[in-house]
Amino acid sequence: MAALQRSHLHSQAKEVIFNVSEFCIKEKQYGAPLCDLSRALHRAAAATNVSVGTIENIRKEAKNDEEITSPKFNSPKKRKRQTPVADFFDEFNESVLRRTILSHYERQEIPTLEKIHEEIKNTLSYTGSRETLRKVMKKIGFKFTKVDGRKFLMESSDVISARYNFLKEMKTVSRNGKNIVYLDETWINQNYTVSKCRIDSTSEKAVGVKQPTGKGGRWIILHAGSRSGFVPECSLVFQAKNVGDYHDQMDADKFEKWFEHKLLPNIPPSSIIVMDNASYHSREIHKPPTNSSNKATIKQWLEEKGVQVPDGLMKVQLMQLVAQHITAADTNYVIDMMASSHGHRVVRLPPYHCQYNPTELIWA
Known part of the structure; x- marks a missing residue:
């Protein structure tokens, strides 16, 4: 049977291959004489029906890819639960994100993804990943464009044009x-x-807002x-x-x-x-x-x-x-x-x- 291609492997398969390779490398701990890295990787390749190169690539990928969990010998890393984009980035938060990016232009600074990510974590308590943030930035009209041979985060021309026309019209109005x-x-x-309120700390029984059960119905307001x-x-x-x-x-x-x-x-x-x-x-x-x-x-x-x-x-x-x-x-x-x-x-x-x-x- 031909060895499987790494590009066709799902995250679970990569995790299994990673764990097998770790086991083969650390077999000496279990009394086996095998300890040479090259021999261990060849043994893992034979056990999982992939090439040695694929195993080496998966091991490199595992250092940065959260899809592959740590081997069972180590403490597993728990992935943080991220707030869905649709829930977190409503119109108001998108507006804050836009103003954050544009403030870099005003200060004559380059708005990198790393800088924006750090600022949004502080201003909006954003807990999502940089990749999610990059997708949101693209959605609201920002993209990386080369300027003088270097890539910068630029606003799309149609959004710039629409803003210019609106501000011009409102100035006339x-x-x-x-x-x-x-x-x-x-x-x-x-x-x-409210999440917090003042209570009477002198009373034996704290008196404050009684928290209702559940969120209740949702009401739409138009004004x-x-x-x-x-x-x-x-x-x-x-x-x-x-x-x-x-x-x-x-x-x-x-x-x-x-x-x-x-x-x-x-x-x-x-x-x-x-x-x-x-x-x-x-x-x-x-x-x-x-x-x-x-x-x-x-x-x-x-x-x-x-x-x-x-x-x-x-x-x-x-x-x-x-x-x-x-x-x-x-x-x-x-x-x-x-x-x-x-x-x-x-x-x-x-x-x-x-x-x-x-x-x-x-x-x-």
Whole structure:
């Protein structure tokens, strides 16, 4: 039987091979005369049906790879339980991470992964790995790019452009004295209590907050506010169906109903409404066709645009016509149209920049 390739071995198989090699090397402790390293590795290779080179590579890998546990002769290393990315890096923590990275640019320093990891551990009590942090940094628009032959952590150009356009627009809005309304959603557990409180230390029986059993139901909160405070008669609070991401509890119909009947009637005329890019904030009107649309739908959209569509075109050719005639004006959102009909205007936050919404700080 041919020796197995190291690249095809799973972590459990690597662990077994590692332990066998350790046993062969240390057989002298059990009274066996075999103690030469080379002979021990050949013996381990014969026992596990892999090559000596594979065993040597696995032993090198074991020094740095947490997938392979220590041999049974040594004390096993317990892997730390890491907080799932989806739970730890919410919009607020992503914003803190972004500001941490950008602060290095401001100080004319290179934001290495090691430096960012140490700072986030201190500021956010992050217990995850550097690899997890690297994935999150990539998700929010940072990547390593060569500058003058060296690699630096750089923000993607589309995120930079979106931030520039937002700040430019908000500067114009402020200069014109427009009323700015910010809206946002959050959630809270029904049985939430503080982790610490003051108690009467002179009493024989400590008196403090009684900790309820369980977290209770999760409640979703939607509200809006401006420099004058929260908009009156505008809150929406409802119980979630499950404990997943609160963004999954909202839908376009529910949000649009709140927007039309609670927000718009209670804000000053000609307000600027700032919100993020959640999918239920951005339901499109007359959405342009996509590759999943059928030929009849694509042809109808083109004809409504005044495009002459020859007979006999394949779907791929129809989509090429769509690409030639689609414009920014074709992206119309239901919310934007509602706001415009009441004399207001919607401005959307740049991706991953919730820190520009003061409501996020209130929730935090």
